């Protein structure tokens with residue numbers, strides 16, 4: 001069987017992770033690397049088999065006709081990149097979270113993909129961590145009883161972290177469909193960031209299977225004292241009729257069950273998480289086994305994220321799925337007061353200016 005030929009676009013931190021792990025997998029061959037800044041490409045290319053390099057993603061995609069079009073650019077140019085992936089006829093498009101920054105762009109992406117046969121994967125790869133897997137197995141084995149609540153908190157801002165919190169908690173709830181969202185937000189500082197977000201957003205989600213989701217993301221979220229590292233201070237879990245199970249991104253997991261207290265180690269690591277994520281792409285292409293990070297799962301979480309922004313800007317419950325496009329970031333810019341954020345942790349002050 002010939003290898004799947006991969007073009008990776010956007011060779012920053014995540015592009016390098018992707019190229020490295022595609023190169024390391026026997027079913028993939030990296031045939032192209034693209035970035036608008038050429039210098040680092042030449043330096044990096046020999047470590048992944050010296051593929052073609054270039055600065056124009058559309059031209060490279062047309063010329064190389066890759067089986068896998070992977071892009072790891074910043075979130076502002078998602079639909080442009082999806083169009084290139086669809087037009088070049090790639091069998092699989094792999095891209096970074098968040099799906100988009102507004103529902104307007106998300107709906108456009110969904111529409112484009114609905115007319116394409118490409119398999120699509122979004123990088124919520126933390127789930128491959130052994131501590132995430134342990135929590136999932138504990139919940140799926142019924143050890144916390146019947147799940148009634150899933151939750152997630154993070155100190156990092158929404159365009160970085162909310163998509164992760166929502167995706168893994170929805171996984172713990174077997175991806176039940178979300179019915180509505182209601183949320184509040186504060187702080188305008190990060191609305192000007194390349195990962196544009198309110199500084200702090202908190203919201204409630206009702207899932208169709210009766211489970212409640214509760215999320216807090218940004219500088220007003222509670223501390224996770226189990227973890228030292230600021231970006232790893234994320235608590236994601238589920239509570240059920242007989243206990244709870246939760247993962248701490250930067251430091252292990254814990255479950256309190258009717259059979260006792262369970263716990264274990266684990267810390268988010270790109271090098272540990274990427275091989276499984278890439279292997280599941282090979283399994284989807286070769287055996288038709290749908291990737292756990294498929295677009296359908298990611299898009300369901302994206303709608304929850306946009307629903308929280310929309311509710312925070314407009315008030316009230318936002319019904320899902322979203323059907324009308326909106327620019328939630330513009331709405332938040334108008335709705336949020338300019339008062340600095342009241343941060344929970346002193347070390348958050350440098351990010352949120354609060």
Ligand SMILES: NC(=O)c1ccc[n+]([C@@H]2O[C@H](COP(=O)([O-])OP(=O)(O)OC[C@H]3O[C@@H](n4cnc5c(N)ncnc54)[C@H](O)[C@@H]3O)[C@@H](O)[C@H]2O)c1
Pocket residue numbers: 009010011012013014015034035036037055057072073074075077096097098123124125126159160195
């Ligand atoms: N899944 C995760 O765990 C995780 C972790 C960090 C970042 N991310 C996401 O990954 C994405 C990229 O983040 P990063 O930290 O790698 O960013 P980065 O800034 O390190 O890299 C982005 C690269 O894209 C290049 N680029 C920009 N426009 C381009 C274009 N039109 N064509 C080709 N290249 C272009 C830039 O020059 C840069 O090298 C973001 O969406 C971010 O949210 C995900």
